[in-house]
Amino acid sequence: MKTLACGLLLLALHGPALAADEGIGHIQTLQGSVWIERGGQRLPVAPGTEVRRGDLIRTGMPGAVGIVLSDHSSVSLGSGSELAMETYDFDPREGRFALVMRMVRGSFAYLSGLIGKLSPESIRLKVPDATIAVRGTKLLVEIPE
Amino acid sequence: MNSAMRCLAAGLACVLLAACGGRSSVVLVPDPDGHVGSAEVSTAGGKQVLAKSGDMTKVAGGDAPPSAVSTAGADYLARTFGEALAIEPPPPEKFTLYFETGTTTLTAESARAVAAIVAASHRRRAIGIAVSGHTDTAGSIALNERLARERAEFVRQLLVGQGAEFRRMAVSSHGKGNPAVPTADGVAEPRNRRVEVILH
Known part of the structure; x- marks a missing residue:
């Protein structure tokens, strides 16, 4: 499992940006050192910066950030955290829902949104060695170094 | 960061995890x-x-089950999650607008509400505004869809025209997939024919 986690981490760091690159949310709040890794590049962020599928969101020491996704769910990260936006689909018109986030390390507060209301079984939070199925609404996750 | 450094960083992260x-x-x-x-x-x-x-519950490796459920202490929560909780996005504000049947004309009450949305966007220094059109389950889907989109677009123009504050605005149609009042198919429900404006 450790090997798998390492492999995925490497993929996240090395993998090309996923095909779809439309925005899935935005940076709402931030403090200190915060950046997005996308397609091997380190991008600066500000309130309103677009978050895309496949993004790796990271905070330094100190650093904290709050993200809002288009289904009005939110996730915030404390210092030294790393979050991969792996899968996301929010299309109530077509009935398509998916939200998979990988919490790699750090501290997180997650509040579910419309996907949690309309299709809770579509939400997966991955942490090292475990998967969290969320049936609403607010969770705190710590992954110590 | 070059490729070798990324490898090194990933390897280091794995060692730390292990x-x-x-x-x-x-x-x-x-x-x-x-x-x-x-x-x-x-x-x-x-x-x-x-x-x-x-x-x-705590996870201590893939082969062990998660620990028996305990109760998190207030001290632990404050110490560990203080930063993440302090930076949490403030709760959004939601407004619902209604229209005269079959048109993009706002009801009188909803027309007055637009000014309140604009004022709220300034008060909270809104970052994101989401405008979504919604239909009920009656009538032609294509027609309903078009109307929902036209209404959402009309509201976007009103908000921009009246000087709402935002950095990102998203306009979408949820069709009948996100009803205010769930109904069976083929039910005319005026409360579902609406535009929602959510301020973040």
Whole structure:
């Protein structure tokens, strides 16, 4: 499992940006050192910066950030955290829902949104060695170094 | 960062994860409305269900089941999650606008509400505004869809025209997929024919 986690981490760091690159949310709040890794590049962020599928969101020491996704769910990260936006689909018109986030390390507060209301079984939070199925609404996750 | 450094960083992260056994903690807490949901934490070795406020389980490796559920202490929560909770996005503000049947004309009451939305966007220094059109389940889907989109677009123009504050605005149609009042198919329900404006 450790090997798998390492492999995925490497993929996240090395993998090309996923095909779809439309925005899935935005940076709402931030403090200190915060950046997005996308397609091997380190991008600066500000309130309103677009978050895309496949993004790796990271905070330094100190650093904290709050993200809002288009289904009005939110996730915030404390210092030294790393979050991969792996899968996301929010299309109530077509009935398509998916939200998979990988919490790699750090501290997180997650509040579910419309996907949690309309299709809770579509939400997966991955942490090292475990998967969290969320049936609403607010969770705190710590992954110590 | 070059490729070799990324490899090194990834390798280091793995060593750190392995060294500490990845003892992740998961805690269920009330949402801003006081509602407590539930969550299920699964490893290859088993699972635990969190169902009450403060329920916590720890994960100490893939082969072991998550720990028995305990109650997270206030000290632990404040110490560990103080930063993440302090930076949480403030709760959004939601407004619902209604229209005269079959048109993009706002009802008189909803027309007055637009000014309140603009004022709220300034008061909270809104970052994101989401405008979504919604239909009921009656009538032609294509026609309903077109109307929902036209109404949402009309509201976008009103908000921009009246000087709403935002950095990102998203306009979408949820069709009948996100009703205010769930109904069977083929039911005319005026409360579902609406445009929602959500300020973040």
